[in-house]
Amino acid sequence: MSDECVLSQKFKIEGGNFGNAGKASTSIKEILKEIGIDPSIVIRASIAIYEAEMNVVMYAKKGIITLNITPEELHLKLEDEGQGIADIYQAMKEGFSTATNEMREMGFGAGMGLPNIKKNADRFEITSIPGKGTTLDIIFYLNKTGNQ
Template identity: 50%
Template sequence: MQNNTQEDIIEIEFPIKSGDFVAAGDASSKTKKLLKQLGIDPEIIRRAAIACYEAELNLVIHSLGGSLILTITPSELVIKTQDIGPGIADVDLAMQEGYTTASDSARELGFGAGMGLPNIKRCADNVEIVSELGQGTELTITIKTNK
């Protein structure tokens, strides 16, 4: 059992803009850099960077904007996104490989392969999606850092 104090926990919030393909990836590259500085295991960093990038991109592509909140505790990384947007009608369907509702313009830029959520699932120890149609989506990814 660990008794975490407030100082053991780092929390950072990155605002994410809808449609901003230039800034897309900033939150995940900053996350990767920070995890490296903290000396986190490279395999954990690899998984966190993929999950973070896919989560971030989903806000850029599918939402009207929101934020990504990274929480680092002594035992886990939590990557949470919260957005305002269309929400996800069928979460099980959205989790399937190849399923996408990305626009033609996003696809022309090379996005919308429908692999983001399946990749997030592969990289995470736990994934939770709470979505309300016409309101928005909250995605919570947990990656354990101590086995």
């Protein structure tokens, strides 16, 4: 019964709004803790969704995270509208960043966000249409039998 959703919730992210940055991922972290998700998965999911949220704040106009939990998996889908990514292979490389000087002064732009999302997730998919937006699927398996 892998389609049986036990929880589904959406969170909005505003591009360019550094004042609210991190709010969606903090809310998600609290929910995951509250419903008793394995603490090691809560940590990995929180890191991944924070990086994904910050990328929307920095590089997109707006985005929506859909949190879906079934007995089998925790699925974070992030759909944004914005410039998109022309070269995903390059964007996935450790250290690659198009962050502005202003963003770097705020401590962002290490180019480790996407690689860290991939590292923390059990499954990670990224698709993008330049000029339209980017979609991330970040998945964690809840019944651990040998992953990670």
